[in-house]
Amino acid sequence: MNSYQLPEKPRIAVVGSGAVGCYYGGKLAAIGHDVRFLMRADLPAVREHGLTLWSSESTEIHIPAQGFATPEEIGPVDLVIIALKTTSNAALETLIPPLLHETTALVTLQNGLGNEAFLAERFGTERVLGALCFVCLNRVAPGRIEHYGHGTISIGEYLREPQPRTLAFAAMLREAGVTAKVVENLMTERWCKLVWNIPFNGLSIAAGGVTTDRIVEDSHLDALARALMRETIAIARAHGHTIPDSYVDFQMERTPPMGPYKPSSLIDYWAGRPVEVEPIWGEPLRQAHAAGVEAGRLEALYFLLKWLTAAKTDEVASPR
Numbered sequence: 211m212n213s214y215q216l217p218e219k220p221r222i223a224v225v226g227s228g229a230v231g232c233y234y235g236g237k238l239a240a241i242g243h244d245v246r247f248l249m250r251a252d253l254p255a256v257r258e259h260g261l262t263l264w265s266s267e268s269t270e271i272h273i274p275a276q277g278f279a280t281p282e283e284i285g286p287v288d289l290v291i292i293a294l295k296t297t298s299n300a301a302l303e304t305l306i307p308p309l310l311h312e313t314t315a316l317v318t319l320q321n322g323l324g325n326e327a328f329l330a331e332r333f334g335t336e337r338v339l340g341a342l343c344f345v346c347l348n349r350v351a352p353g354r355i356e357h358y359g360h361g362t363i364s365i366g367e368y369l370r371e372p373q374p375r376t377l378a379f380a381a382m383l384r385e386a387g388v389t390a391k392v393v394e395n396l397m398t399e400r401w402c403k404l405v406w407n408i409p410f411n412g413l414s415i416a417a418g419g420v421t422t423d424r425i426v427e428d429s430h431l432d433a434l435a436r437a438l439m440r441e442t443i444a445i446a447r448a449h450g451h452t453i454p455d456s457y458v459d460f461q462m463e464r465t466p467p468m469g470p471y472k473p474s475s476l477i478d479y480w481a482g483r484p485v486e487v488e489p490i491w492g493e494p495l496r497q498a499h500a501a502g503v504e505a506g507r508l509e510a511l512y513f514l515l516k517w518l519t520a521a522k523t524d525e526v527a528s529p530r
Contacts, residue, residue, distance in 0.1 A: 213313040213336050214373035221287040223248060223309050225302070226294030227277075229349040229474070230319055233357060235291060236261045237386040240273050246284045248305065249277045255352035265357040275353075281308040289379065292318045292329070297484035299328055306333060315375055317341050317365070321407060321474075322489025323400060323497070326368040338368040339376060340396045342403045346468050348477065359468050362389040366396030401446035402453060406461045407490055408442050409435035411475035412511045415518060419480065421470040426462065434507065436462065441505045445494055448501035485519040487512070 220243070224235035227247040239245040239261070249256060256277040264270045278284045290309050294302065299320075306316070310333070317339040318325045329338045346358040365380050367373055372392045383390035393399050413425050413435060425431045439458045446453050478485050491512040498505035 213315075214375050215313075216315065216375045216378045217288055219244065220289050222246065222289045222291060223281070223284050223287040224291045224293065225281070225305055225309075226292060226298075226319075227252060228293060228295075229347040229355050230343055230345070231291060231293030232261055232275075232349065232353075232355050233263060233345070233347050233361075234293075234319065234343070234363065234383070234388065236263050236271075236273050236275065236355065237388055238382060239275055240271055241386050243382065243386075244276075246276045246278055246287065248281060248284060249279070252352040253277045253279055259353055262354045263357065264354065266359060281305050284309060286311040286314065288314060289375075290314060290316045292316060292320060292325075294320065295478070295484070296320050296322060296325060296486045296489045299325070302329070303332060315339060317379065319343055319363075320489070321486055322404070323493040324489055326396070330368060335369060339365060339379070340368055340400070341365045342399045344403065344406075346471050348472065348474075358471060360464075362391070364391050364393045364399045366393040366399060368396060395451070397449075398446070398451040398453070401442070401449075401451045402457070404446075404490065404494055405439050405442045405453065405457060406465075407473075408494065408508065408511075409438040410465070411473040411490060412438070412515055414473045414476040415479045415485070416511060416514050419476060421472055421476075422465050422468055423470050426465050432462070438507050438511065441498070441503075441508050442494065445498045445501065445503050445505060445508075448503045449497060479519060479522055482522055485515065487515050487519055491515060 222245045224231045224247045227249045235245045256275050260272055260274040262272050287309050316329050316337045319341050326338050326340045342364045344362045345360045348356050350356050365376055367376055376392050380390040380392050410422050414420055425435055436458055443453045475485050495508050495512050
């Protein structure tokens with residue numbers, strides 16, 4: 211098998227079986243694909259009851275999912291879907307090798323910048339794809355994922371044009387009912403997603419724990435979100451990724467239908483878990499400095515989030 215192809219019926223492993231991993235992996239399992247979920251806390255519940263995917267579109271499906279405690283139990287697969295939080299990326303160095311055979315492909319669904327490079331440095335550039343998920347999800351109980359809106363996924367190869375496996379993976383997702391598209395430039399798509407993630411994930415924490423609807427409704431937060439978007443677009447353009455000015459209005463207009471949505475960073479912050487500060491805010495800021503782009507609002511938000519998240523983690527670790 212060519213390293214850029216997938217077999218007709220690939221074996222798939224999901225590493226990082228939270229809301230995102232269970233949603234997309236569950237959709238594939240629901241139509242009969244061999245999907246193996248690497249799990250910890252949810253493992254007993256999923257082994258007994260399977261996965262439940264609930265949607266605001268008044269649908270609910272129950273999937274008899276395959277849950278495993280270790281990658282060794284899963285064994286080599288054809289495709290690894292990585293949905294682990296980037297704050298746990300160091301664990302991939304031991305989690306991924308047992309899942310590999312000679313042509314195993316790795317697709318990261320993670321947020322921010324630098325994830326494909328991390329995988330390429332450790333497991334080979336030829337294995338790596340990336341995917342951007344534009345979706346509103348939360349894991350509300352063990353094995354139960356609630357889907358509130360959107361769901362589009364954009365898939366691209368790392369440092370190369372789309373390959374047969376890229377098209378095959380997108381086709382699998384479309385067959386499962388997911389709006390999936392193949393993109394020519396993966397990194398441009400990453401910057402497009404950051405245009406939303408930087409302001410909404412960041413301000414949800416920095417403004418005192420607010421949902422996305424409150425950011426849009428408040429004139430001051432709305433103005434700040436738009437300014438952060440414009441800074442992000444300027445950084446992207448400086449690195450050769452063209453995003454039109456109209457993308458700001460597009461992102462602001464698509465947010466209200468999400469309702470009182472809690473971004474994943476806010477949920478992690480409330481729970482005292484590590485927040486993905488470096489890939490979502492730190493690396494874009496470093497890219498701004500490297501290109502000589504003024505990004506004062508992003509810089510202020512980055513340092514504020516570093517302080518807030520460190521303080522919150524300490525508070526949870528050492529309750530009074």
